[in-house]
Amino acid sequence: MAEDPFELDRAALFGVAYRMLGTRSDAEDVVQEAWLRWHRVDRSTVDNPRAYVFRLVANESIDHLRRARARREDYVGPWLPEPLVGDHAEAVALRESASVGLLLLLETLAPDERAVFVLHEAFDFTHAEIAELLGRSERGVRQLAYRARQRVKARRPRHEPDNGDHRELVAGFMTAAMHGDIEVLVKLLAPDAEFRADADGRRETPRAPMYGAVAIAEWFRLAAPFWPAALRVDITSVNGGPGALVTGDGVPFLVAAFEVDSAERVAALYAVLNSAKLAAVSAS
Numbered sequence: 001m002a003e004d005p006f007e008l009d010r011a012a013l014f015g016v017a018y019r020m021l022g023t024r025s026d027a028e029d030v031v032q033e034a035w036l037r038w039h040r041v042d043r044s045t046v047d048n049p050r051a052y053v054f055r056l057v058a059n060e061s062i063d064h065l066r067r068a069r070a071r072r073e074d075y076v077g078p079w080l081p082e083p084l085v086g087d088h089a090e091a092v093a094l095r096e097s098a099s100v101g102l103l104l105l106l107e108t109l110a111p112d113e114r115a116v117f118v119l120h121e122a123f124d125f126t127h128a129e130i131a132e133l134l135g136r137s138e139r140g141v142r143q144l145a146y147r148a149r150q151r152v153k154a155r156r157p158r159h160e161p162d163n164g165d166h167r168e169l170v171a172g173f174m175t176a177a178m179h180g181d182i183e184v185l186v187k188l189l190a191p192d193a194e195f196r197a198d199a200d201g202r203r204e205t206p207r208a209p210m211y212g213a214v215a216i217a218e219w220f221r222l223a224a225p226f227w228p229a230a231l232r233v234d235i236t237s238v239n240g241g242p243g244a245l246v247t248g249d250g251v252p253f254l255v256a257a258f259e260v261d262s263a264e265r266v267a268a269l270y271a272v273l274n275s276a277k278l279a280a281v282s283a284s
Contacts, residue, residue: 005049006038012123013057015098019118020061020111022081022103024280026068030060055133058119062111076201078209080104080270082277083238083255085245097122099239100257100270104196105152116141117148166242166260167235173266174233174244174256180224185217190265195219199273216269228253245281252278 006013013034017027034056046052072079081103097118106114115134119125127145131138169188176184195216197205204226210216231253234245238257246253255278259268272278 006035006053016057016118017061019098019122020114021065024082026064030057030064034060051133058115058133062115065111077205077207078196078198080196080198080272083272085236085238085255085281099241101259101268105155108151109148113144113148116144120145169264170235170242170244170258177220178227180221182217182221185220186213188266189213189216190261190267193266194268197271197273203273205273252281255281
């Protein structure tokens with residue numbers, strides 16, 4: 001008996017949904033709904049099972065994203081993707097197509113543009129294949145792909161992230177941040193660094209993105225006395241790039257993702273403190 005094509009591509013299907021939605025829980029819901037729909041289909045009527053299951057996930061993701069964006073209108077402070085934490089075989093692929101910075105850029109795209117971008121750039125579907133998946137003309141898909149690439153290109157940071165490991169830099173930054181060492185932080189941050197913290201109002205974090213090494217370092221200096229005691233910092237991979245998992249009594253307190261410039265400085269820091277987004281993160 002041939003293996004179920006849905007199960008053969010389950011990891012990739014989750015990858016599509018996660019890159020579309022930016023949250024593990026929503027991606028899992030989409031994959032489950034697509035699986036249920038797949039198992040209600042008369043397989044004898046399906047010419048290309050692999051294309052069919054990707055179409056189910058892509059279209060369900062588009063619908064889910066439209067609903068999710070309406071819910072996010074009431075979100076308090078910056079919204080960040082739900083982080084994928086840990087070293088694994090797909091680290092490089094995640095870094096290239098599901099880094100926190102890129103997922104934030106994808107938030108600026110319309111749902112259809114995002115689907116085309118994800119399917120083409122991350123999963124190598126041709127424009128003709130995507131047209132069939134989404135029920136559009138190939139010309140229309142090419143136009144969506146062009147607009148998506150232009151928007152992503154226009155919003156990319158001036159500093160392309162360095163893809164090294166950077167464990168020492170991350171460890172040094174986290175130590176300085178937890179102690180409020182403003183001089184060290186300023187040295188480790190790029191002058192035009194960016195800092196976003198996602199807590200949905202549940203913790204005291206900046207309610208808007210912060211820019212500039214001095215301003216960011218000053219915020220950490222003021223915040224340091226209010227960090228919980230006995231926190232543990234584990235340097236790890238976050239969405240395939242350098243990051244840290246901070247836990248207290250084995251419970252995740254925050255996950256930080258770093259983008260590092262060619263001068264070995266922190267160009268962007270994305271910190272997730274929203275406990276709802278940390279529920280699936282396991283402490284080391």
